[in-house]
Amino acid sequence: MSSRPAPTASTTTADDASDRLGLVMRGVSLRHGNAAETVQALDNVDLTVRPGELAAVVGPSGAGKSSLLAVAGGLARPDQGTVTVAGQDMTVPSRRTRTELRRQHVGFVFQSGNLLPALTAADQVRLPLRLGSRSQRSGRDPLELLADVGMADKSDRRPHQLSGGERQRVGIARALVTEPSVLLVDEPTAALDRARSHEIVRLLAHEARQRSVAVVMVTHDHDVLQYCDTVYEMVDGKLATSS
Numbered sequence: 001m002s003s004r005p006a007p008t009a010s011t012t013t014a015d016d017a018s019d020r021l022g023l024v025m026r027g028v029s030l031r032h033g034n035a036a037e038t039v040q041a042l043d044n045v046d047l048t049v050r051p052g053e054l055a056a057v058v059g060p061s062g063a064g065k066s067s068l069l070a071v072a073g074g075l076a077r078p079d080q081g082t083v084t085v086a087g088q089d090m091t092v093p094s095r096r097t098r099t100e101l102r103r104q105h106v107g108f109v110f111q112s113g114n115l116l117p118a119l120t121a122a123d124q125v126r127l128p129l130r131l132g133s134r135s136q137r138s139g140r141d142p143l144e145l146l147a148d149v150g151m152a153d154k155s156d157r158r159p160h161q162l163s164g165g166e167r168q169r170v171g172i173a174r175a176l177v178t179e180p181s182v183l184l185v186d187e188p189t190a191a192l193d194r195a196r197s198h199e200i201v202r203l204l205a206h207e208a209r210q211r212s213v214a215v216v217m218v219t220h221d222h223d224v225l226q227y228c229d230t231v232y233e234m235v236d237g238k239l240a241t242s243s
């Protein structure tokens with residue numbers, strides 16, 4: 001773990017300029033369901049993840065971890081609280097505005113890479129630039145990024161020609177190509193063996209620091225927490241720093 005003083009879920013109060021470039025959540029609550037049955041998925045969550053920091057979120061099934069990522073990325077609007085990414089308000093009512101903010105500032109990495117079967121690794125990484133607005137088309141060079149994640153010699157392969165760890169590397173490169181401020185990572189090692197899991201989380205920590213990206217990683221894999229700057233535990237929608 002780094003020696004940098006880590007923020008805590010409960011004690012971080014003042015936001016400095018550097019915080020605002022990452023992810024800041026304050027007093028965030030989210031309920032799912034209807035009048036008959038509601039679930040408090042997030043309960044007054046405070047979280048600051050600074051540029052260059054890899055924060056892990058662990059916790060039992062149903063604790064609210066996916067809900068946290070959904071709200072952080074503007075996929076869901078909280079009932080209460082504020083969420084900013086790179087200083088931008090991710091809770092605005094307009095879904096279209098949130099989508100645009102997400103495309104500009106947020107990258108997602110999923111369990112098994114979530115690659116499109118027909119595309120080569122290089123085309124997977126190019127895709128977000130092609131889909132994005134004009135301002136995003138000048139993101140990182142996809143082939144350079146693939147080289148950074150150790151996939152230079154496999155850029156013309158399709159997902160079925162790659163191992164699980166290699167698919168995950170392509171997924172990470174794809175998420176970084178638009179130069180996001182925040183990377184939201186959901187169980188990146190779920191489909192990997194121990195050695196590959198360590199490689200992938202080390203890569204995430206490296207990319208976070210190298211590119212000054214604030215990374216939030218949900219994981220059940222306690223074995224990889226050693227690479228994280230901060231570890232939070234989520235229980236019943238509440239977030240606390242892990243001891």
Ligand SMILES: Nc1ncnc2c1ncn2[C@@H]1O[C@H](COP(=O)(O)OP(=O)(O)OP(=O)(O)O)[C@@H](O)[C@H]1O
Pocket residue numbers: 032033039040041059060061062063064065066067068
């Ligand atoms: N769309 C929904 N409608 C109703 N309840 C929901 C909905 N989505 C999630 N929930 C509930 O909200 C709570 C938090 O769910 P969430 O998916 O965020 O948990 P999690 O920690 O990611 O779980 P897991 O580790 O199993 O993926 C759970 O009780 C879940 O059943």
